[in-house]
Amino acid sequence: MALRLVQVNFKARDDAALGRFWAEALGWGVFSEGPCVTGVGPLGFVWPDPAAVCVCVVTVPEPETVKYRVHLDLATTSAAHQAELVARLKELGATPADVGQGDVPWTVLADPEGNLFCVLEPREIYRDTGPIATVVVDCADPRAVARFWGQATDWTLHEVTDDHARLRSATGVGPYLEFLRTTPGEKTVWNRVHLDLLPYPGDDQAAEVARLRTLGATPADVGQGDVSWIVLADPEGNEFCVLAPA
Template sequence: MGLRPVMVNIKAVDHVAVGRFWAGALGWTAHSRSTTWVAPGDEFVWPDPVVIGVDVVPVPGAKTAKNQVHLDLAYEKGLVDRVRDLGATPVDIGQGDVPWTVLADPEGNEFCVLEPRDVYRDTGPIAAIVVDSPDPRVSARFWGAAIDWTPRQVTGDFAALRAGSGDGPFLEFLRAPGGGDRLHLDLLPTDEHAEVERLRALGATDLDVGQGAVPWTVLADPAGLGFCVLNPE
């Protein structure tokens, strides 16, 4: 098996502006070409050999619904003020009275800035990639097998996975109805055909989001979450 998450894909009307926002929020660098690649370091390197980067891609339509996927940012003193200065705005998604801060980027994509938590002390700036799922157990089972990440906690309402190395962000699933598709994961295989067939055997299905003829494969997991398997060439 050779399949690893290499980036969170964010759709944006203005990919340059949104990419600059996320670069400022994460303390990384934005490299704008046909898309805006956000990753550590001053040089353009894709994929980053260590971190899961952010790729902001241009689309014509604005966001219309709460996203199914959002990012949780690890605690950093002054981070809330910094992202607000960059253009983030408070947003109410029904979170109630919680110790973390819920915000949206300049095009309305939700994210959270967390309070200090020991579990996220060594994740880097992205603490977790969080997915709304109708069944976190099903999602954790599929994704654990798909990318060989280790379950850290699995209940009926919440599941958390992390790379076996203990590096990088968590992948978390919260019991909640699905939402919009402005964010998704892109996976890099060693062999696209073999990995796509393996994912289908695990329960993934082909997904048409209007992509047309592209060199990558668009799939949905058993809970309906869309993701892409890239062409390694």
């Protein structure tokens, strides 16, 4: 049994506007639109597909007030591409962000609703990931969190140290999922960016949730009410959703 990482879920004041930003930023399209929900994925994409982790934007009333523990790193192929992408993102409404990064080769930006993300300098490891190089999760213990997520999903562990862990889909396509050691802070509100997981066809959502709980996941209440998905938190308190089978 395993789950697929299918999308990064952004909470927003205006899902349609933020969805359009990310579609333009990634060179993707809007593949689904519903009341207060916008799905963004590669052009011609049929969801779900292991070649891409999509972006799902959901409208909520709460303003952005905390540093997000999950962010995207975007891939580039050359120094010129990096500069061009940063300039284009600023034209789309992104703004420079200072998170104490100092003099680094990547550029830190915030999208129009304040979500932080990075435009990386060219790196060989990300040459075939598509526009999203990696989904980065801040954590206190990369080894432990990577062990949980490696067991929760069918993703393969590629690298692990005390400071950093890297996983990727077992199919060897799409972005990486990385856990970066950071100074732990008290978590008092739910994350406004989280991961969504999907059972494989024929697998049972409830059985997968039970399995995740044996791995250390705990139930989470983010005010979701009566919905088809189940909200859990990983061992460090990061919320994620187990969607109903497609």
